[in-house]
Amino acid sequence: MMRLAERLQRLGTENAFEVLAEVNKLMAQGRHIVSFAIGEPDFNTPENIKEAAVAALRRNETHYGPSAGLPVLRQAIAAEVSRTRGIPVSPDEVVVVPGGKPVIFHGLLALADPGDEVLYPNPGFPIYESVIRFVGATPVPIPLREEREFSLDPDEVARLITPRTKLIILNSPHNPTGGVIPPGDLAAVAELARAHDLWVLSDEIYSRILFEGEFHSIASLPGMKERTVILDGFSKTYAMTGWRLGYGVMPAELATWVARLETNCESCTCTFTQLAGVEALTGEQSGPAAMVEEFRARRDLIVDGLNSIRGVKCLKPHGAFYVFPNVTEACRNLGLPNAKALQEKLLYEGNVAVLPRSAFGQRNRDESEEYVRLSYATSRENIIEGLKRIKAILEA
Numbered sequence: 487m488m489r490l491a492e493r494l495q496r497l498g499t500e501n502a503f504e505v506l507a508e509v510n511k512l513m514a515q516g517r518h519i520v521s522f523a524i525g526e527p528d529f530n531t532p533e534n535i536k537e538a539a540v541a542a543l544r545r546n547e548t549h550y551g552p553s554a555g556l557p558v559l560r561q562a563i564a565a566e567v568s569r570t571r572g573i574p575v576s577p578d579e580v581v582v583v584p585g586g587k588p589v590i591f592h593g594l595l596a597l598a599d600p601g602d603e604v605l606y607p608n609p610g611f612p613i614y615e616s617v618i619r620f621v622g623a624t625p626v627p628i629p630l631r632e633e634r635e636f637s638l639d640p641d642e643v644a645r646l647i648t649p650r651t652k653l654i655i656l657n658s659p660h661n662p663t664g665g666v667i668p669p670g671d672l673a674a675v676a677e678l679a680r681a682h683d684l685w686v687l688s689d690e691i692y693s694r695i696l697f698e699g700e701f702h703s704i705a706s707l708p709g710m711k712e713r714t715v716i717l718d719g720f721s722k723t724y725a726m727t728g729w730r731l732g733y734g735v736m737p738a739e740l741a742t743w744v745a746r747l748e749t750n751c752e753s754c755t756c757t758f759t760q761l762a763g764v765e766a767l768t769g770e771q772s773g774p775a776a777m778v779e780e781f782r783a784r785r786d787l788i789v790d791g792l793n794s795i796r797g798v799k800c801l802k803p804h805g806a807f808y809v810f811p812n813v814t815e816a817c818r819n820l821g822l823p824n825a826k827a828l829q830e831k832l833l834y835e836g837n838v839a840v841l842p843r844s845a846f847g848q849r850n851r852d853e854s855e856e857y858v859r860l861s862y863a864t865s866r867e868n869i870i871e872g873l874k875r876i877k878a879i880l881e882a
């Protein structure tokens with residue numbers, strides 16, 4: 487037995503990577519798989535952003551930078567967040583980190599102690615629950631239900647709050663459902679956070695991938711900026727997942743601590759990547775806008791296609807690039823016990839990769855329906871072919 491630290495027992499992972507590994511294995515064996523499993527834009531990073539990185543490299547911008555991020559990027563992010571959230575944000579409230587994920591890790595390290603309770607969306611991005619447990623805090627799932635278009639119920643959030651609650655994690659637009667929290671419900675959660683003196687970690691990584699209405703951040707509401715950490719970044723908006731560039735916006739005092747975690751962990755985020763980030767925020771914006779329009783067309787295509795398959799019921803999500811169809815009846819028709827079994831059947835017999843609900847946390851206590859997640863960050867041709875394969879399996 488290797489003598490490892492006990493805390494590793496509390497560290498979770500993203501089960502999506504297991505399905506992705508299986509897909510890659512099957513493809514290496516020569517199978518053609520249509521994959522709806524990947525959570526990243528299939529577009530390439532816009533040229534102007536790549537050129538900015540190349541130019542920075544040529545200027546030898548390859549040295550250490552400040553742990554909180556280069557001043558020029560913190561300034562650009564502060565301006566962007568001030569504009570899009572309608573609140574004054576100064577550069578000392580911004581910490582640049584390698585991707586959106588470190589905001590979750592560093593944010594929870596900085597805010598949650600053992601014994602604290604942290605509310606998080608379920609189904610949800612699996613890293614929330616993993617890191618909550620890892621820092622020794624207690625995860626308390628907020629059930630997201632289909633009847634509320636996978637948004638939270640503020641009354642239920644109120645019932646989950648105890649004297650030990652420290653932080654609420656929100657994610658809108660939401661992975662894995664594409665759900666968006668309506669402004670009235672955000673206001674109700676803000677009221678609870680103020681009344682119970684709670685922090686909010688607002689994961690807004692999909693804020694620009696929105697198909698209807700304006701984006702609303704809880705940080706914009708009165709008395710909320712001082713208790714909110716906004717997570718945002720470049721991965722999804724600018725198709726920059728591999729660059730590793732994201733940021734947190736938070737009260738300046740907390741920002742100095744998160745920057746100190748950064749000093750202890752990474753020293754700083756890659757310098758020339760940050761300079762590309764400045765170009766992303768301040769340069770030509772037609773790339774991201776075109777991407778959102780394409781996602782909208784694909785959303786309509788995949789939702790209509792799924793709803794025409796026997797046993798599948800799919801809502802039309804308002805944001806992100808995921809659909810989360812209800813496949814309860816499909817499982818029943820095929821005599822399958824759950825969505826995991828359906829995911830396996832689709833992969834091994836249908837050559838289509840989706841993710842089961844279980845990749846996004848354990849079923850809530852009163853949850854009896856079955857769901858899978860499909861990412862439509864793939865071409866329309868793939869979507870059409872994938873839908874054909876799903877239909878063939880489900881209507882056989």
Ligand code: PLP
Pocket residue numbers: 525584585586587588611657660661689691719720721722727731732
């Ligand atoms: N938050 C959510 C809800 C996500 O879906 C993801 C990525 O899939 C992230 C955060 C992490 O983004 P990044 O790749 O920038 O670390």
